[in-house]
Amino acid sequence: MARSAYEELESRYEVLSRLSSMAALLRWDSAIFMPPGATVDRSDDLVALETIRHHLGSNQEHACLLAEAESRSEQLNSWQRANLKEMRRLWMHDSAVDPELARAIVKLSGKLVADWKQARKDNNFLVFLPGMEIMVTLQREIAEAKADYLGVTPYEALMDAYEPGARCSQIDVLFDELAAYLPDLLNRVAERNSGCAGNTPVRGPFDISSQIKFCTQLVREIGYDFDRGRLDQSDQAFTLVGLRDDVRIAVRFCEDDFSCSITAAIHETGHAIYELGRPARWYHQPVGRSRGGSIHESQALMYAMIAGRSREFISYLAPLVIEAFGGAGPAWELPNIARSFLQVKPSLIRVNADEISYPLHVILRYRLEQALLNGDLSVCDLPGAWNDGMVELLGVAPDSDAQGCLQDVHWSRGLFGYFPVYALGALTAAQLYQAACASSPDIQLKLSCGDFSPLTSWVRKNIHKQVSRYDTNELIARASGNPLGTEALKTHLKQRYLHETVFGIGEK
Amino acid sequence: MARSAYEELESRYEVLSRLSSMAALLRWDSAIFMPPGATVDRSDDLVALETIRHHLGSNQEHACLLAEAESRSEQLNSWQRANLKEMRRLWMHDSAVDPELARAIVKLSGKLVADWKQARKDNNFLVFLPGMEIMVTLQREIAEAKADYLGVTPYEALMDAYEPGARCSQIDVLFDELAAYLPDLLNRVAERNSGCAGNTPVRGPFDISSQIKFCTQLVREIGYDFDRGRLDQSDQAFTLVGLRDDVRIAVRFCEDDFSCSITAAIHETGHAIYELGRPARWYHQPVGRSRGGSIHESQALMYAMIAGRSREFISYLAPLVIEAFGGAGPAWELPNIARSFLQVKPSLIRVNADEISYPLHVILRYRLEQALLNGDLSVCDLPGAWNDGMVELLGVAPDSDAQGCLQDVHWSRGLFGYFPVYALGALTAAQLYQAACASSPDIQLKLSCGDFSPLTSWVRKNIHKQVSRYDTNELIARASGNPLGTEALKTHLKQRYLHETVFGIGEK
Structure with a gap:
């Protein structure tokens, strides 16, 4: 018997979840055991992972599966319905954002964390300033793109990624x-x-x-x-x-x-x-x-x-x-x-x-x-x-x-x-x-x-x-x-x- | 200007390479720092990574890009031509094998390594035997599938993954x-x-x-x-x-x-x-x-x-x-x-x-x-x-x-x-x-x-x-x-x- 759209989604989201887990382990390793010379290449690894995750999590096929599963949601139990709702939320967050922008933020953050460490060590805000200005600009772009999609204010759209449903x-x-x-x-x-x-x-x-x-x-x-x-x-x-x-x-x-x-x-x-x-x-x-x-x-x-x-x-x-x-x-x-x-x-x-x-x-x-x-x-x-x-x-x-x-x-x-x-x-x-x-x-x-x-x-x-x-x-x-x-x-x-x-x- | 097929392949292979790097880091972590309770889920992470890598590395679009790049290989320098040749070799290894089979081997190896450790510790070959029998069967399937593709004997086809061009x-x-x-x-x-x-x-x-x-x-x-x-x-x-x-x-x-x-x-x-x-x-x-x-x-x-x-x-x-x-x-x-x-x-x-x-x-x-x-x-x-x-x-x-x-x-x-x-x-x-x-x-x-x-x-x-x-x-x-x-x-x-x-x- 063919898998239902919902079942197919479950299988895809498991893969997406595991990709995120790997990114988390890479970050853990960067903080704990990674040798210092590997900073740049590790940051590129995280960009690559984000590219794949974004590609798999926001493509057209995925959108069709979501729509189909939602149209038959009465066949699902309460956990599955809650799961489908969360899938839609994640999909909105992913597809609202241009993949280039998402990558740019991952890439910038690798560099900005290094700048920040240096700035804090030297107590020199100027080391942090230029990268932070770019970061604020990129965050504003993300916030505006998501705000339209989610029907909330730009700042709420950013919060929503960490605190779903948060309203000012x-x-x-x-x-x-x-x-x-x-x-x-x-x-x-x-x-x-x-x-x-x-x-x-x-x-x-x-x-x-x-x-x-x-x-x-x-x-x-x-x-x-x-x-x-x-x-x-x-x-x-x-x-x-x-x-x-x-x-x-x-x-x-x-x-x-x-x-x-x-x-x-x-x-x-x-x-x-x-x-x-x-x-x-x-x-x-x-x-x-x-x-x-x-x-x-x-x-x-x-x-x-x-x-x-x-x-x-x-x-x-x-x-x-x-x-x-x-x-x-x-x-x-x-x-x-x-x-x-x-x-x-x-x-x-x-x-x-x-x-x-x-x-x-x-x-x-x-x-x-x-x-x-x-x-x-x-x-x-x-x-x-x-x-x-x-x-x-x-x-x-x-x-x-x-x-x-x-x-x-x-x-x-x-x-x-x-x-x-x-x-x-x-x-x-x-x-x-x-x-x-x-x-x-x-x-x-x-x-x-x-x-x-x-x-x-x-x-x-x-x-x-x-x-x-x-x-x-x-x-x-x-x-x-x-x-x-x-x-x-x-x-x-x-x-x-x-x-x-x-x-x-x-x-x- | 649009990217050439060769350039597109370079960009794809970078992603594939990084996925393999992550699998390597996951394995390193498993050997050095992973807590014992995580064995099963880590093995599933590796299966997921292999699934994605296999999917990205052997799909039809990829085959078309390879054919197109090869048809224009006279425009490439000697490093690029050698690169294209290696891409084709990797592609043959990947596409020769049914993804289910590739996954089954990754999955089995997680379990068999655990069996092997136990068997060696207890000096009891019987603990190792059943899993190893399945492994030999799966390896035979892989060997035969690749042998047809590469035009070599089954054993040579297996060696080729580690020692390209090896002949008995x-x-x-x-x-x-x-x-x-x-x-x-x-x-x-x-x-x-x-x-x-x-x-x-x-x-x-x-x-x-x-x-x-x-x-x-x-x-x-x-x-x-x-x-x-x-x-x-x-x-x-x-x-x-x-x-x-x-x-x-x-x-x-x-x-x-x-x-x-x-x-x-x-x-x-x-x-x-x-x-x-x-x-x-x-x-x-x-x-x-x-x-x-x-x-x-x-x-x-x-x-x-x-x-x-x-x-x-x-x-x-x-x-x-x-x-x-x-x-x-x-x-x-x-x-x-x-x-x-x-x-x-x-x-x-x-x-x-x-x-x-x-x-x-x-x-x-x-x-x-x-x-x-x-x-x-x-x-x-x-x-x-x-x-x-x-x-x-x-x-x-x-x-x-x-x-x-x-x-x-x-x-x-x-x-x-x-x-x-x-x-x-x-x-x-x-x-x-x-x-x-x-x-x-x-x-x-x-x-x-x-x-x-x-x-x-x-x-x-x-x-x-x-x-x-x-x-x-x-x-x-x-x-x-x-x-x-x-x-x-x-x-x-x-x-x-x-x-x-x-x-x-x-x-x-």
Whole structure:
């Protein structure tokens, strides 16, 4: 019997998925093991892969198959219908864009990442400027081409690739609420903590191989499966996404600080456990992909921040840290180590920010990239606008671009419209965690012996196994009972940083 | 102006080349860093990649372009004509084979390699038998399909994929001469050395990380470029081939022996320097690929065996080894260490064999795989036939299949018709080295201070930069002045093992 159009599409999308997986592995390898001389040829490999993927994913035959399958969609079950819907979405993203343009962006990003590294190293924005100007122009072209196709604004069209269905009308409301609330909360927390027991900094160096060993053991206990993954050292923390049984995490280790690497390792573990929980049957199908950036980020933040900095987990973690890295003196007493994970202080670098500051870093980028794209801000004015925004939102200003607008790799890699997912993820994490704890009181209790498994069971069932079966809004509402809002995050932050008294914090 | 058919083909072959490069990187990753749980999905990735490569490399449009380019070949220069000839050869290999069959072999080989590992570990041939029977059947189908197309015998059709233009009539003559000469030479060397100073075995363990450090330093001095490569630990030594500026070598290290890993590291360095010397302009074109298995192997054997075991290089290497690994006692005296690299003794394992025994191991496999394919030998009788052949050619018999017919991965990976290149490589290495030394007396002299650069200059010009511009026979004749024969190897072996007196060997 001949295959139906839908079946043919499933078989084609599996191939497309595997091509994307290979590109992901090539990028992972570039970050971890590739020798420096291979940069140019590797970038050409990625262009070739993108050319093939684009060619296979947006040709005419493909369009006919989609139309035919849609005309008979009543014969499909609910997973298949959701799959077909996602196929159409991917097809729109691919076919909206001239393949030459898609290739140009892949090619430019190879070079721009190198420029960015150099610029950041030398603290010289001018090294980054010319390539970034071209990148903004190309992104604008992509945004406009997709906007027509998807019937949304250009910026929404870019976001849609990372956060399907994202609309500024919804995000603006959420972000405005946060921008109105968080700076004030920062002040109230600072006020409350003045006079409380402070944090005495511990002194390194902390041997990198001991940190790797510690994080390896910790994430294994949290539930990361080393039979289907590995942990490596890298310049930037990330999770290799796209290989079904091979979800590798990479962490940046610094000799003078163990807490960043621990937080990063748990964060990437949250991402990885989501990926490892995607159903095998649908793994290489569009519906089997993770739902989008904000849900993905929510899993990472829930593990690293909401659960990972709960007093229950900190009381488990701090003694282990002391055992592994501990020295003499008051800095190494238990309350001080515990407090080191709970510091709140506006600072310059997003990836090291505390839970309260973090969304403000994101809101800054959300505003700036919209201004860059719609022409309200030119690239040469970016450093100044960045610094002004930092002062407005966080009350601190970087004294160098390396610590300012050159800190993130995203724009160099062509990721415009990506940043909002980080703050949406924080909102989602708080809301899902609240629902999870309400349905399973075990979750918090078990964290005090380092056991994440009740939490993992809940998210696996309510989030991971659902992958892209529902829209993001529907997925959140089904899992938590409510549409996404800011209340859960506000409640969580108030509770942890204003009301709880723990490890000497908040005790006068 | 529209692109010519030839130009269009160049652009398509670049993409095909890059797909093959990615498959090579996936295989490298599988061997070095992939977590164990990913085996099945990785094998499916490779099947998908092969499907796409096959589809792009053998479709009808492609056939038309080839025909059109050939009809206007008088407009092409000599490199382009050679390129077109190689395109046609690749096209014949691809289009001769039903894509289902090609996929089936890729798929089976993933499983059979796992079976083979298990069988070798448990010394249980029965674990390997059922998969190997299917593999032989599939290889027979491929061989017959290609034989019709190429107008050669089925076995020659398989060899042609690894050793373009290989004919049994030529190989049989060369191998019969070796099979007649080498066993007798082994006896004469044994007779001469009886009564000479022997080799006192050194005792390990030798720390693996010290061995890695030593080999890294050594291959860097020999000329391996770590800016375009890296050295890793692996179960089997191999070189990652196909990434222009990223030619990684992998070496097996054992705690109780440093000499195997040193030899393997130099061997892979020979392969890598060939790869790194391929001209960038033609790198991703068929004419820019290495000429074939025997030339490739000749470079590795020339570095590791012919130059690497010369008295000049050994007198440089032995003191370094003593400095790095040395202990007390007579075993660690210079002549003894030097002699350890020059032992000649028939043994069971091909990859550890001395220069005289090595071709005999290969001749055995050449005979057996022909017998398997033409049905003269059934897979269940392979262990017995292997052991009989070992006795006949080398005078030793394995007491286990793990040390016998299960020692090589090749058949599991679907590499039938590959083995002959090893012995052809030995012949080629000797003949090229003889010519190189005749034209540049510096080559041998400089080896005594560890300097391979005069040798590298000669092979770079005469072999590496020529890539696939000429047939193998023509390439060898141009470089050495003669068609490939056995005289140079015989002369080399006689000279080194019967006439030279060095480090106490041959001195009564």
